[in-house]
Each structure stands twice: as structure tokens, then as C-alpha cells.
Amino acid sequence: MNKAVWVIGLACAMSLGTARAQVDTSAAEALLKKSGCTKCHSVSADKDGPSFKKTAAKYKGKADAEATLYKHVTTGPMVKVDGKEERHEIIKSKDDREIKNAIAYILSR
Numbered sequence: 001m002n003k004a005v006w007v008i009g010l011a012c013a014m015s016l017g018t019a020r021a022q023v024d025t026s027a028a029e030a031l032l033k034k035s036g037c038t039k040c041h042s043v044s045a046d047k048d049g050p051s052f053k054k055t056a057a058k059y060k061g062k063a064d065a066e067a068t069l070y071k072h073v074t075t076g077p078m079v080k081v082d083g084k085e086e087r088h089e090i091i092k093s094k095d096d097r098e099i100k101n102a103i104a105y106i107l108s109r
Contacts, residue, residue, distance in 0.1 A: 031098055
């Protein structure tokens with residue numbers, strides 16, 4: 001019994017690592033650039049918007065991180081930029097896999 005639990009635990013841990021490793025970095029970077037995200041965000045430096053590193057740190061360990069970011073990048077909520085309210089641009093893709101890959105990229109920084 002203990003061996004079965006250990007094997008299942010190991011398989012789950014390996015699948016989590018594999019999911020994180022499956023981010024297609026070049027596709028995510030291309031989509032973020034095409035969508036204009038890099039005008040306001042970068043990997044490590046704050047611009048008009050927070051860096052991807054800051055965003056990843058904010059959502060680290062939160063179960064709803066992917067869902068929260070998905071809603072943010074697909075619905076265009078109002079955000080503050082230089083003290084003014086502006087509509088956040090939406091990501092320029094209808095493909096869930098592309099969007100989720102870009103979100104995984106942001107969360108992995």
C-alpha cells in the first residue's frame with residue numbers, strides 16, 4: 001500500500017514539473033509582442049504595468065492564478081496608468097492554448 005501511494009505521489013510531482021516545462025517560450029513571447037503587452041510590461045522591469053516577475057510573485061501559490069490572469073487578459077478591465085483609468089488591452093488570440101501558454105510563461109518568470 002505505501003509503495004502505491006509513493007508511486008502515485010511521484011507521478012503527480014513529475015507531471016507538475018512537466019507541465020511547467022512545457023511552456024513554449026518563443027510562442028508566448030511572440031503572442032505577447034503581437035498583442036502589444038510588451039509596450040507596458042517586460043520580464044523584469046516595471047514599465048506602465050508591472051513586470052512579469054512581479055506578476056508571477058503576486059500570484060505564486062494561488063490556486064486561481066491562471067483563471068484570474070485569463071480573465072484579465074481576455075476581458076480588458078479598467079486599470080490605472082499614471083493615475084488615470086484606462087482599459088487594459090486584450091490578448092490578440094482566440095486560441096485558449098495560446099492564451100494559457102502566454103499566462104504560463106508570465107507565471108513562470
